[in-house]
Amino acid sequence: MTAQGKIAASFDAEKARADFTILSRQVYGKPLVYLDSGASAQKPDMVLDTMRDFATSEYANVHRGVHFLSAAATDRYEAARRTVQKFLGAASEEEIVFTKGGTEAINLVAYSHLMPVIQPGDEIVLSVMEHHSNIVPWHFLRERQGAVLRWVDVRDDGSLDIEALDAAIGPKTKLVAITHMSNVLGTIAPLKDIVARAHAKGALVLADGCQGAVHEKVDVHALDIDFYVITGHKLYGPTGIGALYAKKAHLKTMRPFNGGGEMIREVSKERITYADPPARFEAGTPPIIESVGLAAALDYLTGLDRAAVAAHEHDLLAYARQQVRQFNWLRVIGDAPGKGAILSFEADGMHAHDLATILDREGVAVRAGHHCAQVLMERFGVASTSRASFALYNNRSDVDALVAGLSKARGILG
Amino acid sequence: MDNALRELYQEVILDHSRHPRHYGSMDNASHKAEGYNPLCGDKVTVYLQLDADGRVSDIKFEGKGCAISQASASMMVDMLKGRTAAEADRLMQGFLHLVKGEDASDLPEDDRERLEVMGGISAFPMRVKCATLAWHTYKNAVEEGAT
Numbered sequence: 001m002t003a004q005g006k007i008a009a010s011f012d013a014e015k016a017r018a019d020f021t022i023l024s025r026q027v028y029g030k031p032l033v034y035l036d037s038g039a040s041a042q043k044p045d046m047v048l049d050t051m052r053d054f055a056t057s058e059y060a061n062v063h064r065g066v067h068f069l070s071a072a073a074t075d076r077y078e079a080a081r082r083t084v085q086k087f088l089g090a091a092s093e094e095e096i097v098f099t100k101g102g103t104e105a106i107n108l109v110a111y112s113h114l115m116p117v118i119q120p121g122d123e124i125v126l127s128v129m130e131h132h133s134n135i136v137p138w139h140f141l142r143e144r145q146g147a148v149l150r151w152v153d154v155r156d157d158g159s160l161d162i163e164a165l166d167a168a169i170g171p172k173t174k175l176v177a178i179t180h181m182s183n184v185l186g187t188i189a190p191l192k193d194i195v196a197r198a199h200a201k202g203a204l205v206l207a208d209g210c211q212g213a214v215h216e217k218v219d220v221h222a223l224d225i226d227f228y229v230i231t232g233h234k235l236y237g238p239t240g241i242g243a244l245y246a247k248k249a250h251l252k253t254m255r256p257f258n259g260g261g262e263m264i265r266e267v268s269k270e271r272i273t274y275a276d277p278p279a280r281f282e283a284g285t286p287p288i289i290e291s292v293g294l295a296a297a298l299d300y301l302t303g304l305d306r307a308a309v310a311a312h313e314h315d316l317l318a319y320a321r322q323q324v325r326q327f328n329w330l331r332v333i334g335d336a337p338g339k340g341a342i343l344s345f346e347a348d349g350m351h352a353h354d355l356a357t358i359l360d361r362e363g364v365a366v367r368a369g370h371h372c373a374q375v376l377m378e379r380f381g382v383a384s385t386s387r388a389s390f391a392l393y394n395n396r397s398d399v400d401a402l403v404a405g406l407s408k409a410r411g412i413l414g
Numbered sequence: 415m416d417n418a419l420r421e422l423y424q425e426v427i428l429d430h431s432r433h434p435r436h437y438g439s440m441d442n443a444s445h446k447a448e449g450y451n452p453l454c455g456d457k458v459t460v461y462l463q464l465d466a467d468g469r470v471s472d473i474k475f476e477g478k479g480c481a482i483s484q485a486s487a488s489m490m491v492d493m494l495k496g497r498t499a500a501e502a503d504r505l506m507q508g509f510l511h512l513v514k515g516e517d518a519s520d521l522p523e524d525d526r527e528r529l530e531v532m533g534g535i536s537a538f539p540m541r542v543k544c545a546t547l548a549w550h551t552y553k554n555a556v557e558e559g560a561t
Contacts (some may be wrong), residue, residue: 028416124535180471349432353454357541361419372457383455383478411483412423 011308017393019044030363033401038183038211038342038389039367040233043297047237051289062288063262063279077288080295081278084243087298088110088228089219095251097194097278098286102210102231103133106177107245108281109206109227110137112254113246114175120146123173125203127152127160127189128379129182132372134208138177148172154379158185158334165339166197173203180212184371184387185334186317186342188212195225204250210242212236213312214391215340217306220245230292236391237297241290241370244281251277256282265342301392309392313341316390320399327406329414333380341390344371347406350413352384359386364401421534422541423481430485435492436474448560449477449551451543452479456483460491460551462559468499473552486532487548493528493551495545502556505529506549512536 017023020042025032034042054076060069062077078093085093099105114124124138128151141147150173152165160178169176176198178189191207198205206227209218212229220228227250231242246254256263256274260283265273275279289404301309316402320343329348347355367387370377377383388402438444439459449458456479463472473491477484490509494502508521509529515536518526535545 353456353480353541353544354482357422357538358419361416369453374455377455383457412419413428 010305011392012313013312013395016159016304017395020393021045021048023393027363027365028361031401033362033364033398035388035390035398035402036365036367037214037234037391037394038387040239041214041391043100043236043238043293044300047293047296047302051238051278051293054292055289056127059289061285069159069282073288076295077286077291080291081398083295083298084230085252087218087302087331088213088230088243088245089221091221092248094276094278095245095248097246097251097281098291099242099244099281100240100287101242102208103242105231105242106133106206106208107137108244108257109229109246109254110141112257112281113149113227113250115145116255118145118147118174118395119147121172122146123148123150123170125150125152125165125168125178125198127165127177127178127375129154129158129160129185129187129209129373130177130210131183132180132374133210134177134179134206135375147174151375152166154185154187154376155336155382157336158182158339159336160187160189162190162193162197165194166334169198171201173198173201176203176205178205178207180207180218181215181340181342182334182373183211183342184344184373184376184385185336185391186339186344187334187336188216188338188340191223191225195223195394196311199224211342212341215310221284226250230298230300232241232294235294235297236300238287238290238293241287241293241294248277249299251281251330254281256283260284262286304392312392313390313394316394316396316399317341317343320388320390320394320402323399324406327410329410330410333385342387343389344385344387346385347410349414350409352386354413355386355406355409358412359402359405362401362405362408364405365399366402395409418534418537422538424531424534426531427485428481430488431481434475434484434488436495437488438474440472440474443474443561445555445559446561447551447555449547449554451479451483451547453543454480456480456544456547458483458487458548458551460487460548460555462552462555464499464556468556470494470497470502475548475551477548480541480549482535482541482544482549483547486545489529489532490548490552493525499556504551506553509549510546513542 058072060073062074177248228245233239263283333344352368443461445462458477511518
């Protein structure tokens with residue numbers, strides 16, 4: 001297997017597994033097979049160690065005190081911002097706003113950028129494969145301000161129809177909101193092409209990179225994208241932190257989001273002036289320890305050969321795809337060319353929750369349900385699917401355990 | 415198969431889920447309600463005909479969902495038909511105790527014997543909501559679902 005050999009030369013998944021203590025545990029007396037990283041990834045020990053080290057040696061609030069620890073913590077917090085900047089390829093660290101996650105980042109754009117300018121009849125273009133976090137904030141604008149949501153379909157194989165997307169962008173389109181990688185289908189959106197087409201018509205583009213940034217190298221500068229959103233916990237980092245990349249020009253004109261400490265310049269009884277971005281959008285004490293954890297996670301990820309990690313994940317997906325072909329009662333949803341390492345499926349006569357319960361007893365953790373993507377479920381005429389999502393620490397044995405579990409479930413329920 | 419799974423997916427439950435009893439809509443329902451589990455997208459609609467004194471003279475359901483939710487709904491309609499309001503209430507309370515692994519000795523013996531197959535769910539706390547969806551929907555139909 002030359003492909004396997006090549007991967008082994010630059011990325012050793014077995015070695016990486018050892019970085020994640022949780023993967024060595026058992027559930028119900030069976031080895032844990034964690035195939036739910038699309039919901040939340042496990043964290044390497046070095047992330048947790050880094051957070052603990054920071055909290056036990058340099059922790060205090062940031063941007064406030066003049067004391068030693070406050071200065072140290074502020075340095076680490078701002079260093080984390082630069083780590084995110086580099087990870088995303090942003091031109092300036094001032095273009096990185098820390099949020100509590102991807103959802104908050106998208107809501108921030110909706111509230112601070114779009115809400116003040118959107119007029120009834122203005123349009124937001126989005127695809128049917130969006131996660132609810134990239135749907136509901138735009139529904140708010142529809143409900144409250146008369147914005148029109150224009151939906152772009154995917155093809156039966158789950159691929160995005162770029163011509164249909166292009167056609168949906170019109171003179172009233174203010175924003176194209178698109179996932180970089182679908183959390184159900186694994187479909188990767190061609191962001192560079194989308195940005196070029198949207199900009200040609202005067203529309204901005206927001207990409208939800210919560211899945212995409214985990215699996216693909218991102219360069220927001222090269223993409224020329226307006227907004228890009230990540231969340232820490234899917235990037236092998238902690239919960240409670242995410243980030244918004246926004247072009248400096250946009251951040252300058254965006255109104256504040258939450259009000260509170262840290263985001264102001266001066267407050268009096270009569271008036272208020274605001275801090276410059278990104279602080280303007282970071283009211284209150286931010287997730288400080290988590291920022292350090294996120295930076296550690298990004299260091300961990302970028303310390304690996306990312307192309308080799310991607311090849312490893314694609315190998316797992318291809319292997320799993322091949323293995324489930326033997327089940328004529330199983331239908332894979334999403335087969336777009338070049339898709340990321342997510343396998344969603346439905347099984348005849350077996351509800352996803354029953355399937356997931358039986359797999360769980362085999363130690364195999366998968367996601368079952370609508371995956372916060374009900375518009376997509378409707379598109380494919382299903383109420384729910386089962387989803388196995390692969391991460392850098394998975395291996396072919398994990399796929400084998402999934403396949404064996406599927407056979408067993410069929411035996412019980414079929 | 416491990417014992418907990420065997421308990422959960424007993425033949426009686428699989429049979430109810432594959433061949434649900436009293437399945438379908440009802441045009442002349444006096445009460446009805448829709449239940450929804452946002453976690454999994456499962457839906458169930460319960461249709462009732464209640465007598466003036468609250469007796470369940472007819473009951474049907476329709477919906478989509480997992481084996482547990484469908485079997486539970488099917489068993490529920492099977493058992494509620496003909497019950498007085500007080501009997502139905504007692505049955506529901508006993509059922510809720512049973513699926514949570516709590517004491518269900520209040521239930522009349524024959525009811526307890528019939529419902530016991532659902533007791534295996536108590537080993538799967540994440541699935542209790544699947545089993546209770548139809549019952550809560552029934553209750554909702556009685557209390558707020560007059561057509």
